[in-house]
Amino acid sequence: MEVVLEGVSHTYNGREYALEEVGLSIDGPGLYLVVGPNGSGKTTLLKIVSLNLRPSRGRVIVDGLDAWNTSKREFAELKSKFVYSHDKPILLRGTCRYNLTMGGRLSGRVDEDFMKRLIEIFEAEKLLERKSRELSAGQAKLCSLIRALSVKAEVYALDEPFNSLDSSNVSRLLAVLRELSNTKAVLVSTHFLYEGLLNSAKKTIRLINGKIA
Amino acid sequence: MESLLDITLRSLWISGLASLVSFIAALALSFSLARARESVANVVAGFLESLVGVPTTVIGLLTYMLLYPRGPLAPLNLLYTPWAIVIGESLVALPVSAVVLYRSVRRSLSVVSELAASLGLTSGGLFGIVAREIIPDLFTSYLVGFSRAIGELGVALIAGGGIQGYTNVLTTAIALETSIGNYEDAISVGLVLISITALITLALKTMGERIWRSS
Numbered sequence: 411m412e413v414v415l416e417g418v419s420h421t422y423n424g425r426e427y428a429l430e431e432v433g434l435s436i437d438g439p440g441l442y443l444v445v446g447p448n449g450s451g452k453t454t455l456l457k458i459v460s461l462n463l464r465p466s467r468g469r470v471i472v473d474g475l476d477a478w479n480t481s482k483r484e485f486a487e488l489k490s491k492f493v494y495s496h497d498k499p500i501l502l503r504g505t506c507r508y509n510l511t512m513g514g515r516l517s518g519r520v521d522e523d524f525m526k527r528l529i530e531i532f533e534a535e536k537l538l539e540r541k542s543r544e545l546s547a548g549q550a551k552l553c554s555l556i557r558a559l560s561v562k563a564e565v566y567a568l569d570e571p572f573n574s575l576d577s578s579n580v581s582r583l584l585a586v587l588r589e590l591s592n593t594k595a596v597l598v599s600t601h602f603l604y605e606g607l608l609n610s611a612k613k614t615i616r617l618i619n620g621k622i623a
Numbered sequence: 624m625e626s627l628l629d630i631t632l633r634s635l636w637i638s639g640l641a642s643l644v645s646f647i648a649a650l651a652l653s654f655s656l657a658r659a660r661e662s663v664a665n666v667v668a669g670f671l672e673s674l675v676g677v678p679t680t681v682i683g684l685l686t687y688m689l690l691y692p693r694g695p696l697a698p699l700n701l702l703y704t705p706w707a708i709v710i711g712e713s714l715v716a717l718p719v720s721a722v723v724l725y726r727s728v729r730r731s732l733s734v735v736s737e738l739a740a741s742l743g744l745t746s747g748g749l750f751g752i753v754a755r756e757i758i759p760d761l762f763t764s765y766l767v768g769f770s771r772a773i774g775e776l777g778v779a780l781i782a783g784g785g786i787q788g789y790t791n792v793l794t795t796a797i798a799l800e801t802s803i804g805n806y807e808d809a810i811s812v813g814l815v816l817i818s819i820t821a822l823i824t825l826a827l828k829t830m831g832e833r834i835w836r837s838s
Contacts, residue, residue: 460741462741489740489744490743490744491743493741493742493743494740494741494742495741496737496741500734500738502734502735502755502756503755503756503835504755512742512752513742515748515752516738516739516742516752517739517743517744557742558741561742561743563743
């Protein structure tokens with residue numbers, strides 16, 4: 411799957427640009443790093459790439475189609491190939507298990523076996539029956555990441571996935587992302603540059619003040 | 624005076640039904656508004672907020688005008704029946720129920736939609752999930768509507784007529800007993816009204832909080 415951004419700019423308030431004239435391509439499976447300081451536009455870029463945000467200007471071309479100028483049906487089909495995981499996890503009221511089932515309920519495309527594997531890898535069995543409001547920041551992040559990664563997609567855009575995780579979970583997540591990137595495009599935004607992450611990256615996109623450096 | 628139990632039961636079913644009707648309408652209205660453009664929704668929500676304080680006598684008059692022999696709903700023959708009170712009290716309770724629900728639905732729908740979009744869904748199927756997120760507010764919305772409906776006098780008097788054994792409810796009974804100088808009975812009915820409102824509010828609040836805690 412190929413995603414190309416052409417002259418993409420975005421402003422939230424009509425005055426300042428979070429992204430300005432960005433052009434890049436995500437060409438097939440691999441690990442794509444989006445790095446930059448706070449406020450450089452990483453989240454905006456990931457939301458635009460994953461079709462969660464319509465850019466103020468420019469085009470997002472997915473497999474040759476101008477995504478935001480397609481029919482409703484075509485857009486829904488394109489959108490179903492992307493998953494975006496928020497920096498601050500969105501968990502609904504209920505247990506971690508309920509939140510994990512939300513992935514399937516909302517997307518209808520969950521890989522149950524992969525979800526079970528992720529639960530084992532992250533030793534998250536003990537979290538399953540905990541209420542979302544009782545989870546720590548790191549546990550909530552894990553629950554949200556497992557939910558996102560178990561949804562079948564072609565492109566995974568993960569916003570600051572390492573935030574709030576302890577070192578052992580960072581290592582586990584790195585291993586999972588490396589494995590996943592063999593068959594899928596995995597975009598990871600981060601301001602922590604782990605050596606293992608840099609070594610595995612197919613492409614590193616550096617953002618400064620909304621522009622690719 | 625007819626039996627206090629009869630008046631109480633009549634009040635309960637009339638106001639219970641009226642607040643249920645207004646609750647369902649408020650739910651539908653809140654979801655529609657939450658999906659509408661924010662500027663439009665804010666104007667409608669502001670209008671609803673202004674309606675919360677409309678005197679119930681005005682709504683009673685409106686209900687009367689709808690149902691009286693030359694009104695648009697005259698063929699239904701509902702004036703001075705319990706159904707006239709149900710219609711009027713539904714109108715009384717609707718703004719307050721909707722105001723409580725709207726902001727909660729909007730906030731929750733925004734979060735759930737954001738989550739659904741992030742997982743690749745573009746539309747639809749979110750009603751049940753949003754409703755589950757706002758269970759305590761659903762209870763509160765019904766409760767405030769019920770409290771407003773059971774405690775109002777204007778509609779019950781103007782559109783219901785306070786007919787003994789037929790449309791006499793707790794508030795009209797208080798008004799009637801006071802007007803004939805029967806203060807002891809009026810006070811008894813008043814105490815029943817306060818007790819019922821407090822008990823039902825407490826019971827539903829407790830139920831809502833239990834559901835909230837268990838999820």
